[in-house]
Amino acid sequence: MTAETAAQELLTVKDLRVSATRRESQDLHVVDGASFSIAPGERAALVGESGSGKSVTCFSVMGLLAQNLRVSGGSIRWRGNDLATAKREEIRRLRGPEIAMIYQEPLTSLNPLMTIGYQLKEAARRSKVGRREILEMLDRVGFADPRRIMGQRPHELSGGMRQRVMIAMALIGQPKLLLADEPTTALDVTIQSQVLKLMYDLSYEMGTAVLIVSHDLSVVRKLSDTIHVMYAGQVVESGPTDSVLSQPRHPYTRALLSSAPRLGDTRERLESIPGIVPTPDQWDAGCRFRSRCPLATERCAETPPVDVVADRSSACWHVDQLLAEQKEATPL
Amino acid sequence: MSTSVQPPVQPAQTESPLLQIENLRKTFTVRSSLLGARRELVAVDSVNLSIPAGSTLGLVGESGSGKSTLANMVSGLLAPTQGQVLIEGNRVHDGRGRVSLRGDQGAQIVFQDPYSSLNPRMPVRRLLAEPLQVAPRVPRAEREQRVKELLDQVGLPESAMDKFPHEFSGGQRQRIVIARALARRPRLLVCDEPVSALDVSVQSQILNLLKDLQKELGLTYLFIGHGLESVGFMSDQLAVMYLGRIVEQGPAHQVLGRPVHPYTQALITSSEAVPFRDGGTVELQGEIPSPLNPPSGCVFRTRCPLATDICAEKRPELTPRESTRLAACHHR
Known part of the structure; x- marks a missing residue:
């Protein structure tokens, strides 16, 4: 990326490395070389399996890493400041009015003893927002009777309603970026769709950028403009959601797509990716997908170059072969 | 009662169903508060299903639709309030709340979360x-x-x-x-959301394994899930549940290809990912009603785009459509 475009970005994560401190052995890198950026108002997705480092990447932007984790390399540039080296206090001031976050299980992120109103007011105080705006926000996230909700406690609400409360709480300060870590995984399909649409609409109306972390490609396809596929601590492919999902330029993305069953699938068997995601202590300099990749050759033991074509980028030695195979194969 | 008419020989692919569920109903008594009145919650009502030996019946529905209660009755973990479950012609329950099958005669169950189901x-x-x-x-x-x-x-x-x-x-x-x-x-395996806790690439491995085992061992599956894609991929027959009742059933490819019931239609639309920026919509507003307070008439009418007065007055029965299918709707 050139310096010129970098200036327009809201968030630019470059070569991010997050390490776990271990008592008896060397530090373990759980994110190792992740790069991506988000423009103002853009809806982006981080996709990957568990252990790929997508949630940790998200938490490091928020400055909410667990005690034994720390950013040990690379940069997280937020509107010109580097959050990787910023003081705790500086990042704390950003949380709420600039960057907000929602989590997978709203029940564990809401205080069960306090009313929704109390918790919303607590969130609003930081952004200096009053009761009237809180009621307006509750109305916008789809509550017919905001006053009543204010007096209720989390256990009185359904999962979908709790996630709406979380969204209201996150957006009350009109942040520039909303981080969402698997926000709909705990919800039913029909409710999932409602919550995603709400996030989409609010992001559109308020101009809030969204970074959604998910393992579910159908969720990502619905919501996000751009997609960053993570594997073993790195971003292996980035680009506009539609083009990445219709014509992947990394064998891992292709494998993810073909291993998921589709509606009306007539296949007798699903293609599956052999083996499991390598654990951080097995990561090396070469392509980390090579042990499971059908295209792998000896060359893959070397770090694959990042191949940038227009708005797409990917890191694979065998892109040409991959694309040739896709041309031959009939689209699914 | 174990002296059934069913011969003990292995019927490879006979017409007689391996699992037969007859008019099954399960109610629970709950109190709304500590001193509140006792009320009856109908979790499963009027369910009739059968699965031919060696095939798979998929069961889909949102949480709260009663699919897990049904699974637990089939596997003998819960006693039905009314009706009966027959495996190879033998009753699973003796009618007094006890299981009347030997350990090797009943169904076995595969639970959702492999982290909590192993000691x-x-x-x-x-x-x-x-x-x-x-x-x-x-x-x-x-x-x-x-x-x-x-x-x-x-x-x-x-x-x-x-x-x-x-x-x-x-x-x-x-x-x-x-x-x-x-x-x-066992001859019958109840799979209660066996892949929802797993990563995408691992999901396909487990689905393939279940398919292989079915062929190898001649197993019969009751396959429960909320993801239409994976349930559709596994199933020969498909049943859609809503608020304790079956609203549509038939051959899986027909139900998914040409749904009759508006609820099935909505589930399909929710999982077909049309991006919101391309006009993707939320098919189903609201949430599944509380089983403590089910709507009169058709249970789906509160969320149904086709609902009219008759839907509130009269409960639609499951009636035959296109010779191979059943659906419960006044308007389709």
Whole structure:
């Protein structure tokens, strides 16, 4: 990326490395070389399996890493400041009015003893927002009777309603970026769709950028403009959601797509990716997908170059072969 | 009662169903508060289903639709309030709340979460040998051989025997759960969301394994899930549940290809990912009503785009459509 475009970005994560401190052995890198950026108002997705480092990447932007984790390399540039080296206090001031976050299980992120109103007011105080705006926000996230909700406690609400409360709480300060870590995984399909649409609409109306972390490609396809596929601590492919999902330029993305069953699938068997995601202590300099990749050759033991074509980028030695195979194969 | 008319010979692919569910109903008594009045919650109502030997019936529905209650009655974990479950012509329950089948006659169940369904203090050897100790017992000398055979069937190495659950990945644990379910050589496997806790690439491995085992061992599956894609992929027949009742059933490809019931239609639209920026919409507003306070008439009418007055007055019965299918709707 050139310096010129970098200036327009809201968030630019470059070569991010997050390490776990271990008592008896060397530090373990759980994110190792992740790069991506988000423009103002853009809806982006981080996709990957568990252990790929997508949630940790998200938490490091928020400055909410667990005690034994720390950013040990690379940069997280937020509107010109580097959050990787910023003081705790500086990042704390950003949380709420600039960057907000929602989590997978709203029940564990809401205080069960306090009313929704109390918790919303607590969130609003930081952004200096009053009761009237809180009621307006509750109305916008789809509550017919905001006053009543204010007096209720989390256990009185359904999962979908709790996630709406979380969204209201996150957006009350009109942040520039909303981080969402698997926000709909705990919800039913029909409710999932409602919550995603709400996030989409609010992001559109308020101009809030969204970074959604998910393992579910159908969720990502619905919501996000751009997609960053993570594997073993790195971003292996980035680009506009539609083009990445219709014509992947990394064998891992292709494998993810073909291993998921589709509606009306007539296949007798699903293609599956052999083996499991390598654990951080097995990561090396070469392509980390090579042990499971059908295209792998000896060359893959070397770090694959990042191949940038227009708005797409990917890191694979065998892109040409991959694309040739896709041309031959009939689209699914 | 165990002296049934069913001959004990192996009917490879006969017409007689392996599992038959007749007019099944389950109610629970609940109190709305500590001193509140007792009320009746109808979790499952008027369910009739049958599964031919060697095939798969998929059951889909949102949480709260009663699908897990149904699964628990089939596997003998819950006694029905009314109606009966027959496996190979034998009643699962004796009508007085007790299970009337021997350990090797009933269904076995594969649960959703392989992290909580395995005892963390037991090595795999004991986990898999335990079911063999229940009457009719497998002689001690033959147990070890059987455990090895089971591990081989689910694609785990013999060396797994002396390991503990925490030493395995999620997918491997689910293989152990499947092996344990197979230990008693059941003919019917109840799979209650067996892949929803797993990563996409691992999901396809487990789905393929279940398909292979079905062919190899002639198993019959009751496959429950909320993801239409994976349930559709696994199933020959499909039943859609809503608020304790079956609203549509028929051959899986027909139900998914040409849904009759508006709820089925909505589920399909929710999982077909049309991006919101391309006009993707939310098909279904609102949430599933509380089973404590179900709507009169058609249970789906509160969320149905086609609902009219008749839907509130009269409950639509499951009626035949296109000779192979059933659906319960006044308007379709």
